[in-house]
Amino acid sequence: MRHVYATSWGVSTRLIGALIMMHSDDNGLVLPPRLAPTKVVVVPIWKEDAEMAAMKQKAADLTRDWKGRITFKIDDRDQYRPGYKFNEWEKRGVPIRIEMGPKDVAQNQVIVVRRDTGEKMAVPQEGLLAAVESLLERMQKDLYARALRNRDANTFTCDEYKALIERLESPGGFFWVHWCGQAACEEKFQQDAKATIRLQPIEGGQAPGACIVCGAPSAQRVLVAKSY
Numbered sequence: 001m002r003h004v005y006a007t008s009w010g011v012s013t014r015l016i017g018a019l020i021m022m023h024s025d026d027n028g029l030v031l032p033p034r035l036a037p038t039k040v041v042v043v044p045i046w047k048e049d050a051e052m053a054a055m056k057q058k059a060a061d062l063t064r065d066w067k068g069r070i071t072f073k074i075d076d077r078d079q080y081r082p083g084y085k086f087n088e089w090e091k092r093g094v095p096i097r098i099e100m101g102p103k104d105v106a107q108n109q110v111i112v113v114r115r116d117t118g119e120k121m122a123v124p125q126e127g128l129l130a131a132v133e134s135l136l137e138r139m140q141k142d143l144y145a146r147a148l149r150n151r152d153a154n155t156f157t158c159d160e161y162k163a164l165i166e167r168l169e170s171p172g173g174f175f176w177v178h179w180c181g182q183a184a185c186e187e188k189f190q191q192d193a194k195a196t197i198r199l200q201p202i203e204g205g206q207a208p209g210a211c212i213v214c215g216a217p218s219a220q221r222v223l224v225a226k227s228y
Ligand SMILES: [Zn+2]
Pocket: 179, 180, 181, 182, 185, 211, 212, 213, 214, 215, 216
C-alpha cells in the first residue's frame, strides 16, 4: 500500500485567528496589505465649518483617478472628529491612512500613516498613488519578515525529554525532536504537556537520531508544539 500525499488548502477560522494574532497590536487589527479589503482611508480635516466643503472636495479631487486601481474610502463624515476616525480605521486594520488638512493642501502634500508601525510621513500630492502602492508593497514585505523572525525566534531543537516538557510550558514554542513513529510516544508528550506533532517535513531535517521518548531509531525530526 502507498499513502497518498494531499495538500490541505482549508482556510478556516483557525487560519484567520492565526493571521489576527500574528500581526495585530493593542490598537486593533493589522492586516497584510494584500489581504486588506480596503487598502487606504483618506481623512480630510477641517477646523471651521467654512473649510468643510472645500476639504471634502479636495479629498475627492485627490482620489479622482484611483477608482479601479486601489480600494479606498474617504471618511468625510462631519459628525465625528478626526481622532475618532483615526481610531476607528486603526481598529479595523486599514493599512494606510491619509490625513489632509488645510495646511497640507497649501503645501501640496498629505500626511501618510502606516498602520503597522504608526510611522507618519509627509508625501507630495503629485505621484501620491504610486507612493502609496510602493508603501503597501513594503509593508507586505515588512510584515512577512517580522512574522518569520518571530517564528524563527520561537523554534528550537530539543533532544532531552524532561527539558522538552519544561520548555513546552515555558517559554513555549515549536520544538524539533526525534520521534520513532510510534503512537505511544506521541501520546506520552500529549499527556505530559498537551503537545502534539504539528508537522512532519517531507523535505529537510532528515538526519537520523533517537526518539526523544523511547530512544528507538528515528529517521527524522518532527515539529512538536502545544495545542490550544
Ligand atoms: Zn519512541
